[in-house]
Amino acid sequence: MKTTFKCLMVLLAAGLFLSTTLPTLQAEDSDSPVTLTGLLVCGKCTLHLCSECQNVLQVQQDGKTVNYWLKQNGVSKDFHSNVCQTDGEKVSVTGTVKEKDGKEILTASKIEPTK
Secondary structure, eight states: OHHHHHHHHHHHHHHHHHHHHHHHHHHTOTTSOEEEEEEEEETTTTTOOSSSOOEEEEEEETTEEEEEEEOSSHHHHHHGGGTTTSSOEEEEEEEEEEEETTEEEEEEEEEEEOO
16 A cells, blocks of 8 residues: 555656646747747947847846847848847847857747837
């Protein structure tokens, strides 16, 4: 009887552990598309953080500004003229996020202005 109870407790603990860690593991899947809304600015002209023009999406999260550096692809380059040498534009960006060298890199598949 004691062995059955111990086995049941181990299975219950394992199930509890898996039920709490699996959603976290799935949320960190960087291939899943996300949509982020914030202020899109030029990393060179507005933020003065890089030597070449590059789109940076500034998103407010937990009271802090998080910079998502948009990967230089066709979608990002086509929208850059809207934000370069301006105060930026409020947009929603859909794409995938990966962290590289301490920066959040957003590969945009769609950029849409918001109001």
